[in-house]
Amino acid sequence: MLRTTGAIACVAALSVGLWAAPVSANKANDTLNVAWDQQIDNADAYFNTNREGILLARMVWDQLIERDPETFQYKPALATAWRWVDDLTLEFDLRQGVKFQDGQPFDAEDVVYTLNFVSNPANKVLNTTNVGWIKNAEKVDQYKVRIHLKAPFPAALEYIAGPIPIYPHVYYAKVGPDGMGRHPVGTGPYKVQSLEPGKSITLVKNTDYWNDSPKGNPKIGKIVVSFPPEKTTQMAELLSGGLDWIWYVPTDQVKNLERVKGLTVTSGETMRVGYIYFDAAGRTGKSPLQDVRVRQAIAYSINRPEFTKTFFASTANVLKGPCFPTQFGCYQGATQYDYNLAKAKELMKEAGHPDGFSTTLYAFRQPPSWEDALAGYMRQIGIQAQIQLLQYPAFRNKNHEGVTPISFGDWGSYSINDASAILGNFFTGSPDDFSGDMELQGWVHEADTNSDPKKREEFYKKAIDRIMDRMYWLPMNSYAIYYAHTSELNFTPYKDEIPRYYLYSWK
Amino acid sequence: MAAVPTDRSRQAQGKGRPLFVYFIKRSFVALLVAITVSVVSFLLLHVSGDLAQSLAGPSASAADVAQVRKAYGLDRPMVIQYLDWAGKAIRGDFGYSFFLKQPVFPIIADRLPVTMMLGVSALVIALFVSIPLGIAAALRPNSWIDRLALTVSVFGQALPSFWFGLLLMMLFGVTLRWLPVSGTGGWQYYVMPAITLSYYSIPTFMRLTRAGMMEVLASDYIRTARAKGLRTPTVLFKHALRNAIIPLVAVAAVQLGFALGGSIVIEAVFSLHGVGYLGWESISRADFPVVQAIVLILALFYIVLTLLADLLNAFLDPRIRVR
Numbered sequence: 001m002l003r004t005t006g007a008i009a010c011v012a013a014l015s016v017g018l019w020a021a022p023v024s025a026n027k028a029n030d031t032l033n034v035a036w037d038q039q040i041d042n043a044d045a046y047f048n049t050n051r052e053g054i055l056l057a058r059m060v061w062d063q064l065i066e067r068d069p070e071t072f073q074y075k076p077a078l079a080t081a082w083r084w085v086d087d088l089t090l091e092f093d094l095r096q097g098v099k100f101q102d103g104q105p106f107d108a109e110d111v112v113y114t115l116n117f118v119s120n121p122a123n124k125v126l127n128t129t130n131v132g133w134i135k136n137a138e139k140v141d142q143y144k145v146r147i148h149l150k151a152p153f154p155a156a157l158e159y160i161a162g163p164i165p166i167y168p169h170v171y172y173a174k175v176g177p178d179g180m181g182r183h184p185v186g187t188g189p190y191k192v193q194s195l196e197p198g199k200s201i202t203l204v205k206n207t208d209y210w211n212d213s214p215k216g217n218p219k220i221g222k223i224v225v226s227f228p229p230e231k232t233t234q235m236a237e238l239l240s241g242g243l244d245w246i247w248y249v250p251t252d253q254v255k256n257l258e259r260v261k262g263l264t265v266t267s268g269e270t271m272r273v274g275y276i277y278f279d280a281a282g283r284t285g286k287s288p289l290q291d292v293r294v295r296q297a298i299a300y301s302i303n304r305p306e307f308t309k310t311f312f313a314s315t316a317n318v319l320k321g322p323c324f325p326t327q328f329g330c331y332q333g334a335t336q337y338d339y340n341l342a343k344a345k346e347l348m349k350e351a352g353h354p355d356g357f358s359t360t361l362y363a364f365r366q367p368p369s370w371e372d373a374l375a376g377y378m379r380q381i382g383i384q385a386q387i388q389l390l391q392y393p394a395f396r397n398k399n400h401e402g403v404t405p406i407s408f409g410d411w412g413s414y415s416i417n418d419a420s421a422i423l424g425n426f427f428t429g430s431p432d433d434f435s436g437d438m439e440l441q442g443w444v445h446e447a448d449t450n451s452d453p454k455k456r457e458e459f460y461k462k463a464i465d466r467i468m469d470r471m472y473w474l475p476m477n478s479y480a481i482y483y484a485h486t487s488e489l490n491f492t493p494y495k496d497e498i499p500r501y502y503l504y505s506w507k
Numbered sequence: 508m509a510a511v512p513t514d515r516s517r518q519a520q521g522k523g524r525p526l527f528v529y530f531i532k533r534s535f536v537a538l539l540v541a542i543t544v545s546v547v548s549f550l551l552l553h554v555s556g557d558l559a560q561s562l563a564g565p566s567a568s569a570a571d572v573a574q575v576r577k578a579y580g581l582d583r584p585m586v587i588q589y590l591d592w593a594g595k596a597i598r599g600d601f602g603y604s605f606f607l608k609q610p611v612f613p614i615i616a617d618r619l620p621v622t623m624m625l626g627v628s629a630l631v632i633a634l635f636v637s638i639p640l641g642i643a644a645a646l647r648p649n650s651w652i653d654r655l656a657l658t659v660s661v662f663g664q665a666l667p668s669f670w671f672g673l674l675l676m677m678l679f680g681v682t683l684r685w686l687p688v689s690g691t692g693g694w695q696y697y698v699m700p701a702i703t704l705s706y707y708s709i710p711t712f713m714r715l716t717r718a719g720m721m722e723v724l725a726s727d728y729i730r731t732a733r734a735k736g737l738r739t740p741t742v743l744f745k746h747a748l749r750n751a752i753i754p755l756v757a758v759a760a761v762q763l764g765f766a767l768g769g770s771i772v773i774e775a776v777f778s779l780h781g782v783g784y785l786g787w788e789s790i791s792r793a794d795f796p797v798v799q800a801i802v803l804i805l806a807l808f809y810i811v812l813t814l815l816a817d818l819l820n821a822f823l824d825p826r827i828r829v830r
Contacts, residue, residue, distance in 0.1 A: 039788070039792075199780055230776055230778075233776060236673075236676050236688045237688045390791050390792065393606065393792050
């Protein structure tokens with residue numbers, strides 16, 4: 001009897017745990033505890049390429065222009081006005097009275113130094129697509145600068161309003177990227193109070209944040225970022241009140257969390273797109289993947305609607321092209337690969353691989369069930385894919401080294417609403433380009449740089465048709481992610497997948 | 508009352524090499540093992556890929572890579588590179604972390620106390636639970652307590668540690684809120700991880716204690732002790748346990764080594780920033796200098812612990828010195 005009662009009590013206690021309201025001492029302390037999934041290898045925004053780096057950058061630094069997250073309209077930020085002088089020159093009037101967090105006043109010297117440093121190939125910033133279009137920056141007077149472009153680049157303002165934060169020139173010249181990575185200093189709404197690489201980042205409200213910022217004045221006093229590697233641990237922390245906000249909640253856990261009093265689960269589609277790309281160029285050596293029929297077979301073998309429905313929120317959509325539909329130039333009429341196992345097997349047989357082959361699937365995104373599912377689909381046509389699940393910086397490095405025969409990844413386009421932000425990264429001969437298709441590279445380059453919108457669309461259509469016909473890159477689905485947070489937080493998800501903690505507040 | 512001649516005292520009267528000689532011999536063997544481990548650890552970094560390419564970065568040109576290769580001495584013969592690396596490793600210089608851009612040794616030194624605390628705590632918990640359970644099982648063979656002990660043993664070997672850890676987390680961290688769910692901090696942060704880590708060692712310790720006690724309790728000198736009217740606690744703890752526990756000493760040292768190496772999963776689940784977690788992170792971000800240093804340091808700990816266990820055993824049982 002005692003044993004039975006004890007067993008029931010244990011089960012009940014565990015069950016209650018799932019529905020017990022999390023204690024939120026954090027509101028009382030005005031501290032928002034958040035968990036990010038991927039660690040940032042260098043906090044310097046130009047020397048990391050993961051989403052978490054963007055989140056940090058938006059808190060610590062400002063750009064010349066701020067894009068409204070709801071309307072996508074451009075608003076004055078560190079620049080109060082701007083204009084195209086000609087196809088190759090942008091001019092900005094700078095805001096006066098702004099100070100960096102180390103007390104240095106902001107002016108044209110900072111813009112010029114930042115842009116000239118990051119656009120210089122010798123400084124090896126990690127994502128050259130973001131800054132590679134800049135020829136140089138020129139100081140006109142203390143509060144006016146001109147940016148000279150290498151070639152016409154219609155998406156320039158999108159990048160200026162996105163992944164191009166402005167740094168303090170005196171500090172950056174002194175400490176460089178490594179120093180900025182250890183002790184970030186910017187003009188932004190939050191200051192880094194402490195940064196323990198791989199462990200945590202603590203940010204505090206910048207009480208001297210400049211007025212009239214489109215980011216408003218931050219309302220939450222302190223934000224503590226941690227990186228618990230296990231999603232289960234993150235959810236346990238959320239339930240116990242140790243965390244207030246997590247994202248990328250696995251779909252199968254959503255209903256459990258929704259039942260918990262004191263927690264809110266929100267979902268929203270984002271511009272992030274999932275993809276699988278293949279080494280068509282033979283960078284990893286001679287392999288069956290160089291045969292278009294094999295790549296097409298793999299595409300036909302993957303049930304994308306089933307994959308999307310199983311692992312993503314209902315707001316996620318299967319993609320028709322290698323870009324997010326709202327991005328300018330994202331043509332939607334290319335060849336499609338609906339799930340067709342018979343056709344997949346036929347193509348494998350035609351290509352001389354009726355029994356399949358062995359390969360390696362590289363990925364970085366948790367949970368591993370996603371990669372297991374993809375490997376399972378490929379097994380149907382005899383392909384034995386060994387899974388290598390890495391942290392993002394290692395995954396990125398492996399891609400750049402050219403040792404990845406098949407990669408499953410996702411790309412947020414730095415939230416740039418232009419196809420140049422995705423096609424420009426993967427199909428212009430960069431280390432991420434596994435197509436080896438020079439003609440395709442030419443079309444993408446032409447589309448990225450032509451100032452005539454109609455011509456741009458025409459070249460993007462050609463490029464997308466080529467990518468899909470030759471199956472260099474299988475677009476999977478848009479990512480709709482689930483966020484789970486304390487109900488005491490006013491939180492809004494945005495399509496550009498940038499949580500703006502400076503806009504959030506306690507209820 | 509005359510002292511009961513214990514098995515130990517008989518051993519002390521027996522023949523055996525001086526402890527010092529035994530120490531020298533075992534130390535020599537330990538040194539050979541350490542050198543072998545260092546060679547394996549050194550080779551790990553080089554078989555992982557082109558080290559010069561990794562150092563230069565993914566977007567480096569061929570000329571950059573060649574420059575890095577020369578600057579880091581990677582164009583020298585492998586034996587020279589190993590001797591240079593080993594020389595630096597002895598002085599605590601394990602190179603630079605690719606990810607953290609800092610010297611490796613201070614990173615590991617910063618995290619080592621967490622892993623040591625976890626390992627030692629797990630060992631103490633395991634001994635605290637398994638020795639009494641083993642003694643009780645030995646005193647009452649085939650009783651309910653013996654069955655309970657065997658059940659604990661089976662579960663401990665079969666239960667995946669990460670799952671057990673998550674169960675503890677949900678019960679004590681989420682439901683009862685007695686302990687913090689994860690992270691590194693005061694002693695409270697070590698309770699659940701230490702229990703989880705200890706659970707794997709408990710069956711081994713318990714079975715050894717049980718078997719040792721059963722063997723000792725059947726021996727003549729214990730029968731003599733009982734016949735002389737000594738109280739049961741005296742027989743058990745002063746005479747029997749001291750002999751029965753000898754094999755446990757060696758196993759405990761080995762288990763501590765396992766705990767230090769096996770903490771990788773526990774530290775990841777509980778976000779404890781120890782060496783195990785660092786190792787997990789470094790593997791997933793291909794930070795090979797850190798991985799290499801962790802492998803070497805943990806292996807050296809294991810070697811030293813095994814040596815100490817051997818010496819302790821030899822001290823407790825001089826018969827071992829003869830073998």
